[in-house]
Each structure stands twice: as C-alpha cells, then as structure tokens.
Amino acid sequence: MTAIVSDPNGALGDLAMPMLRLALQPEYMVRRLRECLPLVRQLATGDEPIRLRAIHVRRHKPGRRCLIEYELIDAGPRGGETRLTLLGKVRAKGLDHRSYAVQEALWRTGFGPPSEDRIGVPEPLGLLPDLAMWLQRKVPGQPVTESLTGPDGAALAVRIAGALHKLQRSSAPVNRRHTLTDELSILRQQLGLVAKAHPAWAVRIQRVLAACERLGAAIGPGPFVPSHRDFYPDNLLVDREWLHLVDLDLCCEADPGLDMGNFIGHVTELSLRTRQDPEALADLEQTLEDEFLRLAGVASRTAIRAYATLTLVRHIAISARIPERRRWTPAVLELSERRLGIVAR
Incomplete structure (x- = not known):
C-alpha cells in the first residue's frame, strides 16, 4: 500500500x-x-x-x-x-x-x-x-478553548494556572530571555505594518504605542523564570485527565506575569470576537489570575494585567493579518484604546 x-x-x-x-x-x-x-x-x-x-x-x-x-x-x-x-x-x-x-x-x-x-x-x-x-x-486531545468556555471552564482554568506554575518552577534548560523591551519592540514592528496598510489609523496607533510604553514603565523588575512565551488556548491540549503543553519552540526566561497575561489577553480577544462582549468571560479571566497568584504569589498581579493589555494590543496586528478576523480589527483597536485609557468607555 x-x-x-x-x-x-x-x-x-x-x-x-x-x-x-x-x-x-x-x-x-x-x-x-x-x-x-x-x-x-x-x-x-x-x-x-x-x-x-x-x-x-x-x-x-x-x-x-x-x-x-x-x-x-x-x-x-x-x-x-x-x-x-x-x-x-x-x-x-x-x-x-x-x-x-x-x-x-x-x-x-x-x-x-x-x-x-x-x-x-x-x-x-x-x-x-x-x-x-x-x-x-502526537498526543491526543483538543485545544482547551471549547472546554474553557463551557460549564467546566472554571475547573479547567485552575488546572491551566497550575500547569503554568509547574513550568515556571521547572529546570528547563532555557538559554535566552524575553524582556519587556522585546515585547514593546514586537508591538512597534507589528503595529507599524498595520499603520502602513491603514493610514487612517496611523495617528491612533501611534497613541496606542505611546500608551503601551507608559504601561510598560509601571511593570517593576521581577525574576526571570522558564516561560512558554506562546501560552494561549491553542497551545494547551486537554484529553480527559491529561493537560499537555505543546509548541514550546519559543520557551525562554521571562517575567512570571508574561504567560498568564498573554493567556488572559487571548481570552479577552476571544470574548470580543465570539460573544461581541469583551467582558463576557471576565469571571474566567479572574479565576485564571487568582489561581496563578495563589500559587506564584501576588507580586505578579501588576505584570499579569499589563501583559494582558499588551497582548490585546498585539491582536490589532493579528486580526489584521488573518483574513477571517479582519472585520474585528476596528473593534480590537477601539477596545485597546479603552483599556489603555486613551478614550473613555
């Protein structure tokens, strides 16, 4: 055959x-x-x-x-x-x-x-x-997205926070670092492409980037820990009692709040895109944050929330790049402006 x-x-x-x-x-x-x-x-x-x-x-x-x-x-x-x-x-x-x-x-x-x-x-x-x-x-399982937004989502959120904490306490031999400076550099590059493709948004995007710089300044220096660096629902597979972390190619040392902030930022974008309400999954986001802070300590709270906002801003570029999501780019831009305090609710 x-x-x-x-x-x-x-x-x-x-x-x-x-x-x-x-x-x-x-x-x-x-x-x-x-x-x-x-x-x-x-x-x-x-x-x-x-x-x-x-x-x-x-x-x-x-x-x-x-x-x-x-x-x-x-x-x-x-x-x-x-x-x-x-x-x-x-x-x-x-x-x-x-x-x-x-x-x-x-x-x-x-x-x-x-x-x-x-x-x-x-x-x-x-x-x-x-x-x-x-x-x-190849491990069995499905991305956690559907289960996370279902009736057992809160219990799964607790396990996801535990999985991240376990990774951060590991002795993974990472030999590179991802800093806040790197994160902001990526935003400037990616949003610069959006501004070039959509000149009418150029001034708004410049304001968003300036606000991101101010937000970054509020994140105090923290320890560097092993981090997934692409921690979002598609990169966790659930199969009955097993939860697998996949696509670890970007694994590095980073701020303890980076991965959880990234995950929560993706949940916010998912809520906006699938439920037309960025607050629809707020309880789930709170469970993720609370359980991670319970395990890792409350010192990461400011960093988690800042990185969640920076991740949402990054979705301006992600949505503009993916054809089936482009109709959501204006809404993501507007939500980012509200979260950064550029415009009122």
Whole structure:
C-alpha cells in the first residue's frame, strides 16, 4: 500500500526548504524512521515491517518552518495492528537543537507519563539532522478553548494556572530571555505594518504605542523564570485527565506575569470576537489570575494585567493579518484604546 501524502498548501514547492522533498517522500521517510527511532524499531515485533500509512503537512510557514504528521502502522504477529503518530518539526534555518533539548528535559523531569498531576509535554523521539527535523509523539486531545468556555471552564482554568506554575518552577534548560523591551519592540514592528496598510489609523496607533510604553514603565523588575512565551488556548491540549503543553519552540526566561497575561489577553480577544462582549468571560479571566497568584504569589498581579493589555494590543496586528478576523480589527483597536485609557468607555 502506497502511503498517502497530503500537502494542501504546497509546502513541497518551498524553495527555502528543499529538505521537504525528502520529508514528504514515503519510501525515504519510512527507512529513516526505522533507522533513527528506537521506539519504532521496538514496535516491529512481527514479520511485517512497519508501514507508513500517511504523511500530512499540518502547518507550513513558507521559508520558515513546517509541521509534518507521520502515521505509522505495525502489523503484529497475531494480526493486530499498533498505530503510532509522529510529528516532525522542520526549520528552514537548521535543526532546532534548543527546542528539542528543552522538551526532552521537561519530559524527563515531571512532564512525562509518571506525572501524578497529569500535566505533561509530548514525548520527544529523536533527531533527523539531514532534514533539519526533530520528532515527537502526537498526543491526543483538543485545544482547551471549547472546554474553557463551557460549564467546566472554571475547573479547567485552575488546572491551566497550575500547569503554568509547574513550568515556571521547572529546570528547563532555557538559554535566552524575553524582556519587556522585546515585547514593546514586537508591538512597534507589528503595529507599524498595520499603520502602513491603514493610514487612517496611523495617528491612533501611534497613541496606542505611546500608551503601551507608559504601561510598560509601571511593570517593576521581577525574576526571570522558564516561560512558554506562546501560552494561549491553542497551545494547551486537554484529553480527559491529561493537560499537555505543546509548541514550546519559543520557551525562554521571562517575567512570571508574561504567560498568564498573554493567556488572559487571548481570552479577552476571544470574548470580543465570539460573544461581541469583551467582558463576557471576565469571571474566567479572574479565576485564571487568582489561581496563578495563589500559587506564584501576588507580586505578579501588576505584570499579569499589563501583559494582558499588551497582548490585546498585539491582536490589532493579528486580526489584521488573518483574513477571517479582519472585520474585528476596528473593534480590537477601539477596545485597546479603552483599556489603555486613551478614550473613555
């Protein structure tokens, strides 16, 4: 049986990532996976070799990175089948040793299956340097968004705060920092593009950026702790009792309030976009903040709220960039102005 190859966005034609030609070639990949993955070799207990059932390109940022899913099947000696799904992360500028090391360290120090709190990360499975790829097991589950806004949302919010606190207390080998200066620099760059595309908003955006600078000045210096740096509902998967943190590629040291502020800012934007009311999920936001502060200490309260506002401001650029969200850009801009005190409610 020939493996199915699904490449809906044409990653194969990415000239900046020539390694994708091999990464999407079934005969080559099944051989490489057999050679390089101890787990895959252990699965091959029957006479039938491991088969590659399908390859799917799940995400592709042209010229930057690609996420590829590999579906494997092992036909056992008694006619049963063992299935294993892997995710391969490919980076155009070369193998991301750092992200692999961080995830492997977390997996081995409390974020693997023995974890009693059922808070984990996907299992890292190996490196394929010739493809600038590292592999991990695909974990089951769905992004927490739907569950978080459902009847059990408050209980899930408590677990999310616990997951973040666990990450911040870990010994993840992060070797870079994200500072408030970095955060403001990203805002200036991204909102500058919006102002260029929408000249009528240019003055308003300049006022927003100036207010963000003033808000940043209110955040006192705090300790640097391991941080996800992309902590929002899509990057947490819930499956029954398990909660997995995924997409740790930006993991770094940062202010303890950064990740929770980022998460709450995303919840505010979600509330505005899906319920036409930025206050509709305020109780949920308060639960997230209160539980995190209970665990980590109240010193992060100011930073959490400031970073939540900065994240909301960043959604001006995010909404302008995503076609299906562009109609919400004016509303996000207006809400940002209100939260920053530029205009009255």
